[in-house]
Amino acid sequence: MLQIVFTIGVLFWLLHNTNWQSLSQRFAEIRPWWFVAAMASYALNLSVSVIRWRIILLAMERTAPILWLLRLNWVGAYFNQVLPGAVSGDVIRAWYTRHQTGSMPLALAAVFGDRFMGMGALIVIAAVAFALGGARVGLLPQMGWTIGILLFAYVLIIILILSPLLNFLEKISGKLGDKLHDIRLGMSALLCHRLALSGTIVLSFAIQCISVLTFWLLAHALGEAPDAVALWVVWPVISLFLALPISFAGWGLREGLMVFYLGYLHMGHDQALALSLLLGFTMVLTSLPGALLWIGLHRHHEAPPDLQSQTGAH
Template structure:
């Protein structure tokens, strides 16, 4: 079975993800009422939306550059312009469809269909997303540990949790043979992707993460939060890390829930946290609208497979 066929198979988990996000939203409405949501929708100003569009343009190009680097390492080349257009399209789909990962799946499938090496082409999207998270998670832990905040203790907890999750994922491989194949594939592709590219991938990921943090801080400002940026960064880091968890309805759910909790713990108010998260959601959605243009125009990346890929296809299929 091909990667694209496996990715297209419907599973209960596909429907459970948005259902859990809707459950979080329902619980928040029951707790706070609709007023914070309505307030958040009204708070975004034209200049804040323009700022979000500009910052997101930078973060999108950084993500496209990261994908380009990953694709080159896996033996599939894609131009920066095509990668940027595809990521804009992916962001728009993630921001408008349930689950929060439909855009990434669409990007992986499209990349695979247009490549002579569909396995590495599809996995390049997974590697690009993984490498982004590999920077966002330690950045969040560092912010929580270094900056004064009621959430500081979460930094140590987060570090321990990350190690525990990694151990569980490794232990979850079924059978020695399957585990050996998985380790061989991951090790081979990791070496190919990171060889000579660690620094640029790290730079692209860091700039992208800082861009999203700046938009959240901007959302807090338009919501009237007067706390300093130093006080807001730990809250923003935790909220955006939660927003990356694919248990949402077009991005909504965990983001608002964690924001309500974090702002409440920080003494800024549960309602304020919800309003800021909603304002951020509006700004992020508007910033992805170029992806709608790409979607309507039918543009898609057209990767070209190298004659001798660094990662052999037979390893991927082992």
């Protein structure tokens, strides 16, 4: 309920200060082929990220058919858009792969690892672009501190996962302690598996470059020519903030941050809002096949024995 209130409040404030005629005119003049290309780019993003997820499962000595994971990735993307919380679809992906991993905690670890590697690539892209951005990045208020804090938090999480500081989880009695311990072991398996880690890092940068491409295509669909700083600093940072569970599927939060940051790069309120709304609509429309793929999924979620890895202990 708080997420819904936050989303409605921010959108009401933004739309209250919007020139409706200008906003509607921008949508009326959308270049259709650029928009279709952006949808294809987002679909490519969802498809390529499946490979990273499967590599992570292999690092944990588990496996699942690539087409099964592709179906679940699309289902997860759909539920990320229609359910409260920033990771609702991720939990669903873990639920339907618990039979391949042998336990729900390991399934969560694999999905969390997938999300975690993507966030790491976003932070690095934003940090490098900020360092190379010159005078243009100086227009963005407190962006250096924001990226620095995100980078510090990310490194701290890696250290905690790999260090013995979290061994106390083993001593927590009951199922909660066991589950937290298994999630940590699953993440450690990925971070200690050099080949899998290298593969997921490369794929993560490729996936995030596709995300930037989607942003660029949608800007051109509206007839905008976005600043390079908007592409490589602002959009990655906004994508990271969208992981926070404070708005409904990112709506409101994305629009507020877009209007705030792009305003400093000389993009008008109506322009930035139109771009952000179009981004949201693109994600919803492209992920809609996930609703159809979810139908009947419960009848197939228990994979045949030959598809469930019995190797390794968690």
